[in-house]
Amino acid sequence: MHHIRERLKRLLDGIEGVELISEAEDGPQAVELIERKQPDLVLLDIQVPGLDGFGVIEALEKPPPGERSLSRSANISRVRGAA
Numbered sequence: 001m002h003h004i005r006e007r008l009k010r011l012l013d014g015i016e017g018v019e020l021i022s023e024a025e026d027g028p029q030a031v032e033l034i035e036r037k038q039p040d041l042v043l044l045d046i047q048v049p050g051l052d053g054f055g056v057i058e059a060l061e062k063p064p065p066g067e068r069s070l071s072r073s074a075n076i077s078r079v080r081g082a083a
Contacts, residue, residue, distance in 0.1 A: 022039070025049070026048060026051070027053075028050050029050075031059045034056070
């Protein structure tokens with residue numbers, strides 16, 4: 001799993017205006033970091049220890065206005081908040 005994260009970081013590093021501000025090792029840590037840092041964009045894995053990506057979204061105290069999230073894995077595709 002870490003090799004995917006490293007590859008994604010390299011891809012994002014090449015995009016002007018994109019700054020990686022944090023990484024989480026599990027769902028509860030992701031919730032804490034998102035609430036504290038208030039990022040513009042969050043990339044979540046569906047299968048993360050402690051609390052899956054959907055659980056992280058649901059656990060956020062103040063989801064952004066008009067929140068939309070797109071999730072993809074080998075066996076699940078789901079769009080939330082889409083009209």
